[in-house]
Amino acid sequence: MKKILSILMVLTLTFGLVACGSKTSKTTDNKPKETKQEIAKDDKETKQEIDKDKKEDLKNKIQDTLKDREVVSIDIFTFNNGEPKASIQLKDNILKADIKKDEATELCKKIGEKIKPICSKYDIELIDKDNQLNFM
DSSP states (O other), rough: OOHHHHHHHHHHHHHHHHHHOOOOOOHHHHHHHHHHHHHHHHHHHHHHOOOOOHHHHHHHHHHHHTSSEEEEEEEEETTTTTTEEEEEEESSSTTTOOHHHHHHHHHHHHHHHHTTTTOEEEEEEETTTOOHHHHH
């Protein structure tokens, strides 16, 4: 008799706890969806994208400025405030093992001085002749 009562008590408590834990509120389900929609709407309002013509114009200006260097790629990214950032990969005719950090830093500074009037924010990557990243 004690065993039957203890089993019934355990089952009753288990069902009671499971039933209490499975209740969901309809108000909490709607709030995250509204929040996600509001965030997406705010992002669209604040994000200012540069048009393709301006990006191509910036790429061409940077390409003309660096015509004495071998440019692998130029990408133009846009911050949320509409400000462009140029990402430039340059290929140098030197091996990764032979390059010195001071020389690479000076080269990046010189290239940065040329690019700064065109695009104030930039990222320069130097790649050696074996297509390995030297300096960023």
